[in-house]
Amino acid sequence: MKIKDIRVIVTSPGQNFVTVKIITDEGIYGVGDATLNGRELAVATYLEKHVVPCLLGRDASRIEDIWQYLYRGGYWRRGPVTMAAISAIDMALWDIKAKACNMPLYQLLGGASREKIMIYTHAHGSTIEETVEAVVQKKEEGFQAIRVQCGVPGLDRIYGISKLNSGPRPDGGFLPDEDIWSTEKYLPFIPKVFERLRDVLGWDTHLLHDAHHRLSPIEAARLGKDLEPYRLFWLEDAVAAEDQENFRHVRNHTTTPLAVGEVFNSIWDARDLIREQLIDYIRTTSCHAGGVTGLRRIFDYAAMHNVKTGCHGPGDVSPITMGVNTHLGLWVPNYGIQEFADYCPQVMDVFPSTWTHNKGFMHPGDVPGHGVDIDEELAARFPYERAYLPVNRLEDGTLWHW
Structure with a gap:
């Protein structure tokens, strides 16, 4: 079962979300969440420009190998942007595997x-x-x-x-x-x-x-x-x-x-x-x-x-x-x-x-998979809106932890 297409979907139905949809050549697809609040487009770009081109044509069932490929193979390890991207790909692949096995994800675990x-x-x-x-x-x-x-x-x-x-x-x-x-x-x-x-x-x-x-x-x-x-x-x-x-x-x-x-x-x-x-x-x-x-x-x-x-x-x-x-x-x-x-x-x-x-x-x-999908047509009606988490200062103006 090969990865045929990967879509990166950014939508904002009251809150920005980044979603990965992986489609296989057998017609089974899975979705994953790559949302990094306040830095959504950084993850979306990382996925589109760096991750997706490396995964097309790969065997969707080799979840562990793909995880290691994206983590070790990227050389620059960890960090919120990289790990949010890996997370979304991994979720989508587990969704596909559970659907292919016709069982809910928790049973597969x-x-x-x-x-x-x-x-x-x-x-x-x-x-x-x-x-x-x-x-x-x-x-x-x-x-x-x-x-x-x-x-x-x-x-x-x-x-x-x-x-x-x-x-x-x-x-x-x-x-x-x-x-x-x-x-x-x-x-x-x-x-x-x-x-x-x-x-x-x-x-x-x-x-x-x-x-x-x-x-x-x-x-x-x-x-x-x-x-x-x-x-x-x-x-x-x-x-x-x-x-x-x-x-x-x-x-x-x-x-x-x-x-x-x-x-x-x-x-x-x-x-x-x-x-x-x-x-x-x-x-x-x-x-x-x-x-x-x-x-x-x-x-x-x-x-x-x-x-x-x-x-x-x-x-x-x-x-x-x-x-x-x-x-x-x-x-x-x-x-x-x-x-x-x-x-x-x-x-x-x-x-x-x-x-x-x-x-x-x-x-x-x-239901088979992790049980969550995305309505792409509806998602397209809610375009991205730039937004941030707050910043915090002490009473004297010193920047502090939020």
């Missing part, structure tokens, strides 16, 4: 380890009471796990919750939005949010929190210790992820579970964190860490060291990624949880999917 997978949703508010109301609403919708963010007094916005664009430029494009941050205001306040939530909710709801890489190691350690009485499911991205040694300092001072990895692109980014058990959950996702092939290796390695999965799943990865993650989650023995931010109806129209979610759980469906 080895079958289900559970009946469904737990997901977490997002809730936030400008004040503590608004946040409590938002969390209670999500709980009433059936979610058992909820990520909580709250506006910090003295700061204008709910941190980590921003629009993709700021004001328009004369050329019709946009500049990144800019947020203001103060660790001094944040640290004494956020434990009060969870104290109030536990008073209202009790202890039968999993609560998560994202620090967005904004703290120093000792600040993160202090926060983790202050949050211990409220038994968080995890504290996410407590410190900048580049220096894995940072997590050792945090780990030595708190028993609050730690999660990181949404900006990781390969097993090498997480190796020491996993091997030394400095984290509890690894948050890499299929469209950024090498597709099914890359993510499966990370998950297997994590299982050896008592680290669970917690895939990144915001609205800026396409439903294809969500479908692939759900198949992996149903299979993987050391499953933890899956982020689920949901999608607007027009996104789901462009990407018809068989995965379903109900009362805080998901299932990928049982």
Whole structure:
């Protein structure tokens, strides 16, 4: 079964997505997600100009060989652009193989380890009471796990919750939005949010929190210790992820579970964190860490060291990624949880999917492949729109982690 054609499809049904569609000479096709939020065209160009010409005519069933060809053969390894491109190709090839075998992807991986997978949703508010109301609403919708963010007094916005664009430029494009941050205001306040939530909710709801890489190691350690009485499911991205040694300092001072990895692109980014058990959950996702092939290796390695999965799943990865993650989650023995931010109806129209979610759980469906497709005609109605993730500054103007 040879690769006959590869299409790179960029569409923006309210959010930019990059999709790869691989078509074989037997008529079976598969799709993969190459979205890299704010840098979509860099990946699309890398695919069109460098990857696609090298794959035409190759045997679509040789997934491992193609993965190694794109990773080792490219010489310039890793990095978000390269790995997003490899991820999309890999997802599409696994989609083809599962369709050719007439089975859902999770069966091809080895079958289900559970009946469904737990997901977490997002809730936030400008004040503590608004946040409590938002969390209670999500709980009433059936979610058992909820990520909580709250506006910090003295700061204008709910941190980590921003629009993709700021004001328009004369050329019709946009500049990144800019947020203001103060660790001094944040640290004494956020434990009060969870104290109030536990008073209202009790202890039968999993609560998560994202620090967005904004703290120093000792600040993160202090926060983790202050949050211990409220038994968080995890504290996410407590410190900048580049220096894995940072997590050792945090780990030595708190028993609050730690999660990181949404900006990781390969097993090498997480190796020491996993091997030394400095984290509890690894948050890499299929469209950024090498597709099914890359993510499966990370998950297997994590299982050896008592680290669970917690895939990144915001609205800026396409439903294809969500479908692939759900198949992996149903299979993987050391499953933890899956982020689920949901999608607007027009996104789901462009990407018809068989995965379903109900009362805080998901299932990928049982059709052959990974169960997600793209409506190319509809996708063409939503042209690319330049957009960025926000930028963050301290109150004195210093550029900081977003």
